[in-house]
Amino acid sequence: MEINSNVGSLAAQTSQAPDVVNMVVLKKAIDMQAEAALELIAALPITRNPSHLGQNVDQAA
DSSP states (O other): OHHHHHHHHHHHHHHHHHHHHHHHHHHHHHHHHHHHHHHHHHHSOOOOOOTTTTSOOOOOO
16 A cells, blocks of 8 residues: 555656746746846947937827
8 A cells, every 4th residue: 555655646746847847947938038138228328318308299280
C-alpha cells in the first residue's frame, strides 16, 4: 500500500513540473520585455519646447 501512495505522489509532482518550468520561462520573458521597454524609454531624446507651446489647443471646424 505504501508503494502505491508514493507512486501517486511522484506522479502528481511530475505532472506539475512542466507547469512550473513554463511559469519560470514566462516570468523570464516578461522581465526581459520590461527591461527592453525601459531601455527604449531611456533612449528617447529629451525635447524642451518653449513655454508658450503646448498651452492652448487650436480648433478649426
